[in-house]
Amino acid sequence: MKIAVISNLFYPILKGGGEKRYWEIAKRLARKHDVHVFTLRWGNLHEEEIVERVKIHRIAPFTEELYDKKTGKRRIKPAIVFSLELLKKFDPRGFDIIECNVFPFLHCPFIKFKAMTHKIPFVLTIHEVWGGYWKQYLEGSLKGGVGIWIEKRIANSADHIIAVSDIVKEQIIDELTVPKAKVSVVSNGVDLELTKQAIKGIRTDPNKIVYAGRLVEHKRVEVLIKAMKFVLQSNSKAHLEIVGGGPELNQLKQLAKTLQLEKKITIHDYLESYADVLRIMASGSVFVLPSIREGQGIVLLEAMATETPTIGVRFPRSGVLNVIKDKQTGLLVEANSAKAIAEGILTYWNNPQLKEEIITKASNFARQFDWNNITAEIERIYHQVLSKR
Incomplete structure (x- = not known):
């Protein structure tokens, strides 16, 4: 053809x-x-x-x-x-x-x-x-x-x-x-072969939370940044790593500064190497997508393929609901709620057995894609x- x-x-x-x-x-x-x-x-x-x-x-x-x-x-x-x-x-x-x-x-x-x-x-x-x-x-x-x-x-x-x-x-x-x-x-x-090669030898940081994606309004990355205030009350070693550029990049950096979280949040612009993004995902203990508008959420499949457990939000007609089945392939929490996201992160950290069960189901789910x-x-x-x- x-x-x-x-x-x-x-x-x-x-x-x-x-x-x-x-x-x-x-x-x-x-x-x-x-x-x-x-x-x-x-x-x-x-x-x-x-x-x-x-x-x-x-x-x-x-x-x-x-x-x-x-x-x-x-x-x-x-x-x-x-x-x-x-x-x-x-x-x-x-x-x-x-x-x-x-x-x-x-x-x-x-x-x-x-x-x-x-x-x-x-x-x-x-x-x-x-x-x-x-x-x-x-x-x-x-x-x-x-x-x-x-x-x-x-x-x-x-x-x-x-x-x-x-x-x-x-x-x-x-x-x-x-x-x-x-x-x-x-x-x-998902490119399963590239993912396998990229994450080989990467060690998970038990205190790291990761977001990767465009920095635009509907992704609600500011809600994730605000969630760090709640997370740090339970784990002072927690750190958030954000990967992705977009029109809200400087605004989000300013928000982290205003909340006095500069030392707890790293914000990268777009990374040229897709493999580098996968490595950052694999190094996290939790991947969070707070977006309220997704056709599917390809980044969730990528995180699942790196064996990083995911959190998405419940929102009507969001494609995230086709990818994350709550407590099976990930966790679903209330949309636009910093507290709910923080609770989801702590659920993983406080329930290692649930976390491992979700990782297994999610990685198997991602393989079909x-x-x-x-x-x-x-x-x-x-x-x-x-x-x-």
């Missing part, structure tokens, strides 16, 4: 779960198929490049910041530039199938138009459904309503949709009114979609 993948962020920019997913799947598909990725050209990256047989086409240079420093939200300009450049430069002729990352939405109608014109199947990957969140994000019911309408129209334009979790699939069917038969679930994955298996399922769906043409 000749496959076109459309994603505004791609290798080597692997800061979020979506970018990581496309890279891991694309390089595996490229072992058997002709894979082309069309993306923005960030910074000084090469315009054309072949990496692990994946042909990368960076169609437009873009050097500005992805996030607005004042609001912490993604800026709309990259989405506009990407959409217009795709309209001008993306030639779909010769491709068997086109897969498009739904975010940041604006480019999808252009790709659908080109795919439809040349009778090429158009597949969307949806990591999360925004739905009512549009009204909060766009700060108003009217603008939010437009966002909801656009999201629904784009979803219904696809020949097939790949959702990253069962919860996202439910939202696509219920909120975006897409027929059930047009939606498949293919989860995010090997990227090789995920890629095989994507390939199967492509063939299924093509067979219906």
Whole structure:
């Protein structure tokens, strides 16, 4: 197959779960198929490049910041530039199938138009459904309503949709009114071999708590920082290590300083090496994801694969609920509650038998999400979609 993948962020920019997913799947598909990725050209990256047989086409240079420093939200300009450049430069002729990352939405109608014109199947990957969140994000019911309408129209334009979790699939069917038969679930994955190599010889620090991920509002990292006040009352040796950049980086550093926790909290910006992130995860005694909005939570699977027990929060329609089963593959606690997170951490520390039972179940659970298996399922769906043409 000749496959076109459309994603505004791609290798080597692997800061979020979506970018990581496309890279891991694309390089595996490229072992058997002709894979082309069309993306923005960030910074000084090469315009054309072949990496692990994946042909990368960076169609437009873009050097500005992805996030607005004042609001912490993604800026709309990259989405506009990407959409217009795709309209001008993306030639779909010769491709068997086109897969498009739904975010940041604006480019999808252009790709659908080109795919439809040349009778090429158009597949969307949806990591999360925004739905009512549009009204909060766009700060108003009217603008939010437009966002909801656009999201629904784009979803219904696809020949097939790949959702990253069962919860996202439910939202696509219920909120975006897409027929059930047009939606498949293919989860995010874990590189089990790389994880095994990366964490070899790493010793667990019994007092370390770890968070890894983007530093954006819905991740609620500030709640985890505040939880340290409660944790330290029971364990003065406790230390929190945070890995990840984003618009809230400086704000979170200031919060740690305000709470007089600078010596108890280490905050890294993005680390270039994925293996280094895995090593930090493996060195922790607990991994915490306080996020209230996740399509799945790929970082939880990664933590489970490193045999680090996890804590997530209960929040309606969060993909975390598909990954963590309370007291089985992890612990679930109340959302937006520093005290509840602290209690979850102390539950692990005070109950070593429960901790070991959860580690065993969680690591076994994570093994089924090997990227090789995920890629095989994507390939199967492509063939299924093509067979219906």
